[in-house]
Amino acid sequence: MRRDGAVSSPNPSQRTLPRGFRSPLLPGLAVAAIAVSSAWLIHLAVPVIPFLTAAVILGILSANLPGISTAVEGILQPGLTLSAKRFMRLGIVLLGLKLSLVDVAELGWKTLGIVVAIVVLTFAGTLILGKALRLPGDQPILLAAGFSICGASAIGAMGGVTRADHRATVVPIALVTLCGTLAIAALPALKGPLGLDTVTFGYWVGASVHDVGQVVATAQTAGPTALAAALIIKLTRVLLLAPMVTGASVVDRYRRRHKANAPMDRGTPTKAVVAPGIKLPPLIPLFVAGFMLMIVVRTLGLLPSSALEAAGIVQDLLLAAALFGLGASVRLRSMLRTSGRAIVAAMLSWALIAVLAFVGVQLI
Secondary structure (H helix, E strand, C coil), X not given: CCCCCCCCCCCHHHHHCCHHHHCCHHXXXXXXXXXXHHHHHHHHHCCCCCHHHHHHHHHHHHHHCCCHHHHHHCCCHHHHHHHHHHHHHHHHHHHHHHCCHHHXXXXXXXXXXXXXXXXXXXXXXXXHHHHHCCCCCCHHHHHHHHHHHHHHHHHHHHHHHCCCCHHXXXXXXXXXXXXXXXXXXXXXXXXXXXXXXXXXXXXXXHHHCCCHHHXXXXXXXXXXXXXXXXXXXXXXXXXXXXHHHHHHHHHHHHHHHHHHHXXXXXXXXXXXXXXXXXXXXXXCCHHHHHHHHHHHHHHHCCCCHHHHHHHHHHHHHHHHHHHHHXXXXXXXXXXXXXXXXXXXXXXXXHHHHHHHHHHHHCXX
16 A cells, blocks of 8 residues: 555556466576477477587577576576476486387397496596596586486486586586587598498497487488487497496495594594484485386386377477576686686597497497
8 A cells, every 4th residue: 555545556467477477487497498499490490400409509698698698697597497407307217218128138248248338438537537637526427427328418417416506517518518519520520431331330429429319410410220220329328327327326425424424533433323414315316216217117118109209209398498507507708718627528538438439339
């Protein structure tokens, strides 16, 4: 009521919108939805650009173009943060529906062993490189997961178990996306000079390129046979996401418990229980358990093909929204100024997995 006794008129938006529709999340979520639609249209117009890669690029552009960047840092931030964190985990759960243990078993123990060796050696090598270059925080393990397993999805999963702030995943995701995008042009150009036949080229792409969409874009240049070979090898790498992330969770629990129980000084005995207020991460994060459950569902054939296709579409949409949100956290000037060592580590890791995969596929 105004001082003169008249009843003041409510704000039109408050009068017409219920409280739930005035959520601070809505602007960011709405922009993410628009960006996902735009990324899909870009992919349709230029199929060589993977859908998820287009989403990341749009996010990076939104964070660095004058005018838009102000909104990204302000009113859009809550919704974009939700997209980056929650949608990523939901998308990883649905990613499990792309994997059938039957298809993996058909590769044979030799091929499976080679793929596992490539992933483990790339992970260990990238982790060592990151440590040697003194990358900050969780960047070494995030880069290792992204380059060895399945790109941005693996970085999001590893960030979830190490409890890294979602902003800490920005540089690794930007770099793995950059290298994966470069692979779309670089690997087909090397097919002839390296003397690779169609199937071997597909194996090499599946064993060395990071994101599933980037694998499709790269392998399809050599035809459907190469694409089929690339996808089965790539999805076998994705299968390793669960054990690698679970292993990281076990190590993280041990480190946190050890830190919590460490004696304050030489005269203080080590406690047998975790100190109050120290919350240990779950042994198997819920979204990783969901990912493994979806693999079982796909392997047992519990869902019809129409449901699997629908789940695949939803998964792509969730991951695209998540990657747009993460891309919107990338400040190019800041990254180029402070992430020189991360760029070096990424390029060396990219070269490492390309060489290991090339040697490995010669043995298949």
